[in-house]
Amino acid sequence: DAKTTQPPSMDCAEGRAANLPCNHSTISRNEYVYWYRQIHSQGPQYIIHGLKNNETNEMASLIITEDRKSSTLILPHATLRDTAVYYCIVRPFNNAGNMLTFGGGTRLMVKP
Amino acid sequence: GAGVSQSPRYKVAKRGQDVALRCDPISGHVSLFWYQQALGQGPEFLTYFQNEAQLDKSGLPSDRFFAERPEGSVSTLKIQRTQQEDSAVYLCASSFLGTGSGDEQFFGPGTRLTVL
Numbered sequence: 536d537a538k539t540t541q542p543p544s545m546d547c548a549e550g551r552a553a554n555l556p557c558n559h560s561t562i563s564r565n566e567y568v569y570w571y572r573q574i575h576s577q578g579p580q581y582i583i584h585g586l587k588n589n590e591t592n593e594m595a596s597l598i599i600t601e602d603r604k605s606s607t608l609i610l611p612h613a614t615l616r617d618t619a620v621y622y623c624i625v626r627p628f629n630n631a632g633n634m635l636t637f638g639g640g641t642r643l644m645v646k647p
Numbered sequence: 648g649a650g651v652s653q654s655p656r657y658k659v660a661k662r663g664q665d666v667a668l669r670c671d672p673i674s675g676h677v678s679l680f681w682y683q684q685a686l687g688q689g690p691e692f693l694t695y696f697q698n699e700a701q702l703d704k705s706g707l708p709s710d711r712f713f714a715e716r717p718e719g720s721v722s723t724l725k726i727q728r729t730q731q732e733d734s735a736v737y738l739c740a741s742s743f744l745g746t747g748s749g750d751e752q753f754f755g756p757g758t759r760l761t762v763l
Binding site: 569576577578579580581584620622634635636637638639640 | 689690703706740751752753
């Protein structure tokens, strides 16, 4: 049973902001929102995570709605190297060994 | 810096052969995960180790799949009597403790297994 819903694909112009949406309407109080990406022929790479506040790091920003039922990953200035599949994942934070449950992700194509 | 490494990167096996896939996690990482990724799909969890203890093997698809981490460092995923449906990329990930918040998993490049 899918816990997150993402559009299967998106395009973005190089240098523009890429906004990737994710719905997680059944998220529990003890679950964080995580984002990973997978560039072709590589393993997934951690991007960012959050609970209920907006978060920013050197890679991206994460905006979580007040009801926590959806979020948006923002790549402020997309480059060609950001072309990848982006996975939104909800994950509990209070148990050791929590595996990541990946959905289909969003295939982001950054175009020149 | 040293990340998670996996070997071999590519493996071709004839149906019925046994294969062994190796994962070298980041030094000092307690938790180790194996995932299977079919073509065009997201990775799916197979099994989890905390040090040498295999705490969760609920994702292993059949008893032909076996994983071990005898000294709490290097791990091996073994598949016996391979079938065509075993063809996939096998990903290994490690994390410092794996207790959730902020403890992200670092993935290796994967081993692409093709069963003919």
